[in-house]
Amino acid sequence: MKILCWNTNESVWAHWLKVAPSENTLLRVLSLDELKALIEVNNSEQIEYCFIYLSDQDFSAMVEYSVDIRREFPNLKIIVFPNRPSQSAALRMLSQGINGQCSPYIGAKQLKMVLSVIDMGEIWSGKAFINNLIAANPMQADTDEIESEDSLNTLSKKEIEVAFHIAKGLNNKQIASEMLISDRTVKSHITNIFRKTNTKDRLGLALLVQKSNSTH
Structure with missing residues (x-):
């Protein structure tokens, strides 16, 4: 290559x-x-x-x-x-x-x-990097591009677990290891999570989870 x-x-x-x-x-x-x-x-x-x-x-x-x-x-x-x-x-x-x-x-x-x-x-970002981005950009979670945190309520228990792992900066392999599931299953969960929460990427989802945590 x-x-x-x-x-x-x-x-x-x-x-x-x-x-x-x-x-x-x-x-x-x-x-x-x-x-x-x-x-x-x-x-x-x-x-x-x-x-x-x-x-x-x-x-x-x-x-x-x-x-x-x-x-x-x-x-x-x-x-x-x-x-x-x-x-x-x-x-x-x-x-x-x-x-x-x-x-x-x-x-x-x-x-x-x-x-x-x-x-x-x-x-590639890493746990600390995503956390720093979220901390450095708290107002991003209030933009119209981020779906309401109520959309997290549409997720299954497993999907919520995956979402919170993503918010911590874990990659797919790390999530699979933490949850004792396959990489393919993690990818399937992430696809469903993005669709249900109307988020486009991991950072958007992480901001959504952060917003939810700050209001509860």
């Missing part, structure tokens, strides 16, 4: 070369134009992933470039690697479909886990 890497930092690039799975080929670009050109050149040999390093110097611009790339290449799996934490930037990118956010100096084992989770259709 080819991984397209937009990275202008030599130290981070050297680290990615060390921690990337051996079966992957990393292709480096230094600009947005290079990135788009390389995707077009490699059309016959599909590039599945794009890693984007968000430097301090051009942080805000890189956030918007990442969102633009997501819109232009909807089938590309995009992981961003910010050099500094920003909850607002993370919320902006994840809400627009970015597949995950990681530390630029992520370890080899964790990177392999991240790729595995995203390959299963999940967003």
Whole structure:
């Protein structure tokens, strides 16, 4: 599998070369134009992933470039690697479909886990990250996009349990392990939960559960 890497930092690039799975080929670009050109050149040999390093110097611009790339290449799996934490930037990118956010100096084992989770259709965020997003954006739960917390009452006992695990930041495998059920069953529950609560993603559901907890 080819991984397209937009990275202008030599130290981070050297680290990615060390921690990337051996079966992957990393292709480096230094600009947005290079990135788009390389995707077009490699059309016959599909590039599945794009890693984007968000430097301090051009942080805000890189956030918007990442969102633009997501819109232009909807089938590309995009992981961003910010050099500094920003909850607002993370919320902006994840809400627009970015597949995950990681530390630029992520370890080899964790990177392999991240790729595995995203390959299963999940967003990589982690428990602490989701909790921080919820804490940093309490007003989000009051927007019209979030269904009333009464919709949680339509869930079965098992679906409620899954919903609360999602609100804690657990991925599908972790939920399956906690509930002693299969990954397929977890996915089925999540599909039903999204439909019944009119939520579109895990963050929206987590905010809904948070809102419910705050009113009870």
